[in-house]
Amino acid sequence: MAFVEQLISNLLYGAILGSVYGLATMGLSLIFGVLRIVNVGHGAFIMVGAFIAYWMFILYGIPPLISLFLAIAVGMAIGLAIYMLVVKRLVDAPELASLLAMFAIGIFIEEFAKQIWGADYVGYSWEIGGVSMLFTEVPFTKLLAFASSIVIAAVVYVWFRKTKIGKAVRAVVEDREGATTCGIDVSRIYALSFSLGIGLTVLSGVLVTLFTPVGINVYMGGEYTLKAFVIAVLGGLASPWGAFYAGFIFGLIENGSYTLLGLIPGVEPFGLTRFLSSVVLMLVLLVKPTGLLGGE
């Protein structure tokens, strides 16, 4: 019975973490959907968010939920700067150019961060108690991360559906040329979407810290880049909503398989889980490149 209890509590944890995964992937999908640019440096922006949460907490005692606002502002500013300096010139360039440029930008951010923050693993702990449910003690911090993810995703959803500019973004995703002829300023939509995409990614980095007590490091992003691509691909790559739902599924798969792999003697389940992520990534792309959940 202990195993079943462990599996259930791990799945619960997976669902909670999955919400953050989903949020952390929405920016990637938004940028791909609108600009058709693959942000291969995605994880670096999550790292930036994680450090914002860390420093705000350590230096000023500001809880991560408040840092979310700072994170999205900083993220959008960084996103806009990158768009203006680099991405703008690459929207219509061959894919090779934008792939390599985003890759280089990710590395630059990591290396720049290393110069100012060092290469050590750091962490903080925000203790506000917890609640007992489904054979395990769930800290309030994780429940707050779960709730915040859903609220933020909902806000973005409403913004897309109800505001004029949100509708314009959707029009560009669906039909770039059509949108131009309808009088939509496509380059403005690009700038906004890229900026918002990076903003959401940095923001999600803040929530990620609630799950990695001592895992904040300038190279932490690589792991999330891989996970985000698995999730984005599951969700259809171009659909932020597909990504958000796929985040849950990935969280469940990851934590479920971790528990099951732990039953095999002589292996290290954490490593094998990450091996499985890359296998899943490839297989999903092979079977259904448009995503298992369809996409919009």
Next chain:
Amino acid sequence: MLLKLEEVTKRFGGLVAVNSVSLEIDEGEKVGIVGPNGSGKTTLYNVISGVYAPDGGRIFFEGKEITNLPAHERTKLGIARTFQVPRPFGSATVRENVAIGAMFGRANAGVDEALEMADRYLEMVGIYELREKEAKLLTPLEKKLMELARALAMKPKLLLLDELLAGMNPQDINRILDLINKVKEEENIATIAMVEHLMHAITKFAERVVVMHQGSKLIEGPTMEVLNHPKVVEVYLGEKLKIG
């Protein structure tokens, strides 16, 4: 019989782009396919050249079924085409572009032979002096001529021309039509030319015309007969005037 389509259908979502079209082309024949934008002509070409597999119907080439054959294998059998919007291999030179046609088309030439063939066909279409230029630097007209040379260098049995003459002046049109007629006679290539407008040019070129309308074959027959048919006049009210 060189090419035979049996009730070929191609859908995109709910839209039926090509609706149960049957068509037969003989060796060395000259056929025109006429139809307004959106009538399914380009889709028909894509289905013949293997860009898409049809959703229904069968395609035969020289009596052999090719319905599900990949595009590159159809090319080897002797199908070549040009594109409505030219698609040069941009960073390669004009000569290399044409040589690629000679290497991978039915001609199946080795590298040296292909480069020699490229020179010959470039001379033929009249852009030999541009052969060392990067293809992306050509003007739209030059790109079309290069595509024609590339398609001819493949030594096809069936040549599919997609709006080749659009945007050319009457002088160029006459020159290109003479050229195609000449090569066609020498090498016995069946040629299908697809046009949206330019009914005048089609009368000079095609022995037989197929008119497409909303994905279906509206009518087919000897050129002058078809173009004066009341049904065609009805669809092409504006075009009729251009013939005179």
Next chain:
Amino acid sequence: MRNYTPLVTLLLIYAVMIAIGQGIQGMWQPIMLVIFYIAVGQALNIFLGMTGYVNFGYVALLGVGAYGMAVALGYYTDLGLIPALTLGFILAILLAFIVSMVVGGIALRLRGAYFAIATIGVNEGIKYLILGGKIWGGSSGIVLSGILRKAYGAETMRFLSTVFADAGLIVVAILSGVITMYILNSRLGYGLIALREDEDAAKVMGINVRRYKQIAFVISCILAGLIGATAWTLKLTYVFPQDVFAINYTVEAIVIVMLGGAGTLLGPVVGGLIYALLKYYLTIAFPGMQLLILAPLLIIVILLFPEGVVGYLAKAARGTRFEKFVR
């Protein structure tokens, strides 16, 4: 016409480098570093440069090649030196072949960006398979120095890790160049250029694009495996998963190819030279900041000089008597 004369330039550069390395005190190690980077660039160029597809998992092929050699020398030491070495090269090639057939077989069905995304997890995936499955020593890696010294003697071991390893790498580097030149002059090369420029049009021109991409991918990967076997396992006499799957080698290889000129013969040579020298002096001047400087450099090259140094030179040389020496 087919033109193999750029090989003259290539071999001349190698001759000069080897002469400098042998003739000037203390220059051999820097020269070998340059040759390592040239080789890494050449092997990647055969795929990335000629097809325009980005293989983010590139380093994994160096890694499995390194493991192939290490497994042969470490676990089959008793076969004797020559058989074990031969087995090492065979395993390096075989592992690289298997990985490239599996990854290529799946991922090359995908176009452009989707391919790149599929390869993102390859190096991490294999690394974590070794770590998580505790294969080939898991995180402890394979350490050969003790085994080799005991089995074949200190003298032989030193010969293996110096002269033999260096000579092996030079052979692989030159071989990569010769293969590149051969491809550029062959139908394969023309087919690859066509599919790089417009894959759909290439198909209609009669090119079996899947097969051509796969061939380029497998060649590139096997050469990478041989580099891993010589420059890492033989030279360093140890293999650790954390080292041989490190993403920075992929970055370095991409920078070298782009800097020198993708799809050219001499591009990776020039790129490797510039890169290795830059890295060497940057490491002295700004320790630990190489990537910080290289990343913006890559962006600048992509934005302003997408053809790279050799691409630019080849254009400038067009119509001059140097034309046939640059490609």
